Amino acid sequence: MNKQSKKYHIVFGRMAKATLVESKQFDFDEVELVCLEDYLSFAPLCDLYSVADTEKRKIWISETVESSSVYNRILDAVDKDIETIKKLISNFAKIEEIYLWTGFDVSEIVGTARLLYYLPSLDKKIFITDYPNIPLKNIHGNIIYPPTLYTTASEQIEEVVKHFRLLSKDELKLRCESWASVLSENSIIRVLHENGTVSSENETYFDSHLLSNCRTEFQSAARVIGKTLCDIEFGVGDSYLNWRLKQLIAMKKLEVRGKLEEIRHYEVRLLNNSQLFNTSYPASY
Secondary structure (H helix, E strand, O other): OOOOOOEEEEEEOHHHHHHHHHHOOOOOOOEEEEEEOOOOOEOOOOOOOOHHHHHHHHHHHHHHOOOHHHHHHHHHHHHHHHHHHHHHHHOHHHOOEEEEOOOOOHHHHHHHHHHHHHOOOOOOEEEEEOOOOOOEEOOOOOEEOOOOHHHOOHHHHHHHHHHEEEOOHHHHHHHHHHHHHHHHHOOOEEEEOOOOOEEEEOOOOOHHHHHHOOOOOOEEHHHHHHHHHHHOOOOOOHHHHHHHHHHHHHOOOEEEEEOOOOHHHEEEEEOOHHHOOOOOOOOOO
16 A cells, blocks of 8 residues: 555445546545455355454355356455455554445445444544435436446546545444444345345345246246346345355246356246245335
């Protein structure tokens, strides 16, 4: 990290980082850019200083995510983020201001809460973006409200920068408390609701969405998962939905054709209409 840097900008994910860099709004010799990549919407969470918790998270991921490229990226992010946060803590005295590019995204909200919880003090000036309430013009001149940095065009960042606001002490306290809460609940998935709150849910939470997108004729698992991701506004990753689809097959809710490997290698269909349980959407969707 640049020892001379006073302002730290925290982004979530490589796509978000690329967007900010491409915007050319900052001189990164003067401003420190920190990227957190762990996808915290699913898998057991881990305390920053607990080796056992960290291993538990990594083991769960290794048993669930089957694509080698995705698996390695997610596992690497677990350890990488822990080390990144620890470096931030060690450099804390040098930080003057922190800018959180937190969007309306469950992983980013949980990641922000985790970061704030472990900072040695909240006496610094800490700012946050006002996603998803920032009106931006798209290439057609229409007003849109992107929910996150990674869904924002690089040329729109100049306007987004104007919408940072200082977090109050009460807000900082609430966000720290939210991390302590989700960590203690030890759930498999976290879900973001329309009012901005995050709840811990059972691993079967999205099963009804998957089943509602299945038919009595075979269709590719990729299609089912893609439609489900749109339904739930990408509230969890495709690797998690792929795991749940295979669990539904094991539970005899679905019939499979092809090799149960990566998403593109197999197809699924409902066994019959009588086996389709209640597919009403959760109240948050």
